[in-house]
Amino acid sequence: MSLITRLIRPEIRSQTSYYVADASNMVKLDAMENPYALPETLKIQLGAHLAQVALNRYPVPSYLDLKQTICRLFGVPAGYDVMLGNGSDELIAMLSVACAQTGACVMAPIPTFVMYAVSAQLAGLRFVGVPLTAELTLDMPAMLEAIATERPAILYLANPNNPTGSWFEHEQLIVLIEAMRDIGFVVLDEAYQPFAPGSMMAQLPQFAHLIVMRTMSKLGLAGLRLGYMSAAAELLAEIEKVRPPYNINVLSAAAAEFLLPHSALFDQQAATICAQRSWLSTALQELKAVKVFPSQANFVLIKVPNAEQIFKKLLEHKILVKNVGKMHPLLTDCLRVTVGTPEENRLFLETFVSLLSEPLS
Ligand SMILES: Cc1ncc(COP(=O)(O)O)c(C=O)c1O
Incomplete structure (x- = not known):
């Protein structure tokens, strides 16, 4: 018996480590992040503030x-x-x-x-x-x-x-x-x-x-x-x-x-994200094949036939959402889409709609 088998607990050995998809060069709508960077002036002030920290x-x-x-x-x-x-x-x-x-x-x-x-x-x-x-x-x-x-x-x-x-x-x-x-x-x-x-x-x-x-x-x-x-x-x-x-x-x-x-800045960004969530949910609800679950978070969960295939095609278009279909039977064919900037959301929606009308392979 190897040291690993003998010493590492079986419930650890049977787990897989937390998977994070590679998002380089992707429109990143998979991890419920706020899509907005800090304003440039605030970045500069923050840099000066951090430079004073005793490392x-x-x-x-x-x-x-x-x-x-x-x-x-x-x-x-x-x-x-x-x-x-x-x-x-x-x-x-x-x-x-x-x-x-x-x-x-x-x-x-x-x-x-x-x-x-x-x-x-x-x-x-x-x-x-x-x-x-x-x-x-x-x-x-x-x-x-x-x-x-x-x-x-x-x-x-x-x-x-x-x-x-x-x-x-x-x-x-x-x-x-x-x-x-x-x-x-x-x-x-x-x-x-x-x-x-x-x-x-x-x-x-x-x-x-x-x-x-x-x-x-x-x-x-x-x-x-x-x-x-x-x-x-x-x-x-x-x-x-x-x-x-x-x-x-x-x-x-x-x-x-x-x-x-500077919490007013984050509050304002959250308000924009909520408005975009409504816009995205409404647009998705208009698609016959798609079920949109009500969301009060910064993402929208949708159920769509062939979610797996659509997820992969979105990846080919450099759009990363989260395929949650295998997480639980209640989520079969579900994708979780983080609300991004208005441009990202529009790009996602346009691409998604075009993929829905493609013949299934
Ligand atoms: C419900 C919930 N709690 C906690 C977390 C983890 O947050 P943190 O980034 O603070 O570890 C997440 C992350 O997605 C979450 O969805």
């Missing part, structure tokens, strides 16, 4: 200034703090590690963001997925039954959900949060909040077992890798013990501190 020093691990800026700008309730992650991916990993007790499980409605299951499995936790309905809404009876029987340590609820774009009404979420009381923690993942009609951040003080998680990624700063979450102090203090002390590097922290006060 020879470790970060100050309390990240006090950055956390205060986040609390002030993003509606974190008074008396509540945030914890920072190297992307919300890292926060999810830390939550899994903190709760990885023998027999514990993690639950989420599926299909949803894959890292909930991946992180759980890497930490040795069982993952239980509860399928959404055919319309990609929450199956409330199934969720309540699964909570009662499985008693998950963590329930993830992404709202809006990825890759479906579904928006779950807060009344429904509150029923699930109530059902989880005395059972486990609820992580409400508001990664797509900049494009959504609401947030539950203000409701944090009502629930000691609720964690609200957000990221700078979809706002326009995916490259910084900066996520945050807020919860009752007692709970955050425990998860904080899992955090690597210097997990946010000095350049990311300094860039975020400099850029976040």
